[in-house]
Amino acid sequence: MKVKDIASLLNAEIETDADLELDVMSACGADLMSDVMAFARDNVLLLTGLAHPQVIRTAEMMDIKVVVLVRGKKPDEMMRRLAREKKITLLSTKETMFAACGKLYSAGLTGGGGCD
Amino acid sequence: MSGTLLRLSYELVPGDLALAGEASSSVKKKLTQLGLKPEVIKKAAVSMYEAEMNAIIHAYGGTMKVTIDGEKIVIVVEDKGPGIKDLELAMQEGYSTASDNIREMGFGAGMGLPNMKKHADRLDIETEVGKGTCVKMVIYLQ
Numbered sequence: 011m012k013v014k015d016i017a018s019l020l021n022a023e024i025e026t027d028a029d030l031e032l033d034v035m036s037a038c039g040a041d042l043m044s045d046v047m048a049f050a051r052d053n054v055l056l057l058t059g060l061a062h063p064q065v066i067r068t069a070e071m072m073d074i075k076v077v078v079l080v081r082g083k084k085p086d087e088m089m090r091r092l093a094r095e096k097k098i099t100l101l102s103t104k105e106t107m108f109a110a111c112g113k114l115y116s117a118g119l120t121g122g123g124g125c126d
Numbered sequence: 127m128s129g130t131l132l133r134l135s136y137e138l139v140p141g142d143l144a145l146a147g148e149a150s151s152s153v154k155k156k157l158t159q160l161g162l163k164p165e166v167i168k169k170a171a172v173s174m175y176e177a178e179m180n181a182i183i184h185a186y187g188g189t190m191k192v193t194i195d196g197e198k199i200v201i202v203v204e205d206k207g208p209g210i211k212d213l214e215l216a217m218q219e220g221y222s223t224a225s226d227n228i229r230e231m232g233f234g235a236g237m238g239l240p241n242m243k244k245h246a247d248r249l250d251i252e253t254e255v256g257k258g259t260c261v262k263m264v265i266y267l268q
Contacts, residue, residue: 044237047172064231067147071171
């Protein structure tokens with residue numbers, strides 16, 4: 011699923027735009043960055059309620075190219091700057107974690123590359 | 127044995143927690159430039175990032191030294207912090223002594239050391255209460 015379609019499905023705002031044409035195969039929803047590092051597999055999109063620059067750092071380490079902030083969380087300037095620097099697309103949506111994951115899953119984002 | 131390809135050394139300065147992870151970021155970039163396999167790079171990236179965060183969170187900084195030769199990546203993170211009282215307990219998933227502000231960053235859930243053990247091919251920890259901790263991790267290229 012293309013990032014631009016994900017953004018539209020979640021009615022998300024595009025905070026930083028690295029590559030909206032990127033195709034994402036699966037997703038991982040977590041607020042705990044150590045869990046993301048323990049369980050996320052390749053080429054996932056990360057959904058999180060944590061708006062902190064360390065989320066971008068974790069994404070960088072895990073080669074995660076797209077991060078979606080849920081529950082109306084907004085990135086601060088430092089998080090935005092780091093995302094731009096690391097070429098990570100950062101979206102924000104008012105959807106809850108449960109609803110955002112459900113919408114993406116129903117739309118076909120069911121690839122087995124997310125959290126175990 | 128083949129010769130050393132790259133030797134890197136970083137000071138881990140506590141300072142701004144929001145920006146912690148710069149050293150790991152820089153090493154990851156260099157490993158990518160060397161053309162190492164993505165799965166090897168990821169194992170090294172996660173291990174050193176968790177170790178870097180630990181040194182900054184618990185020990186007010188330290189040093190990180192990375193050596194790469196033809197067969198392995200060796201990461202040594204050393205600090206002069208408080209040391210680990212009960213290493214066996216600290217290795218258990220879920221055990222943590224981190225404060226609330228660390229938890230707000232998505233860390234401090236007692237996954238750091240288990241994550242290092244999971245991703246590194248070898249993990250050796252030497253620690254002494256009141257003196258500091260030295261974490262040595264090895265990731266094989268093949």
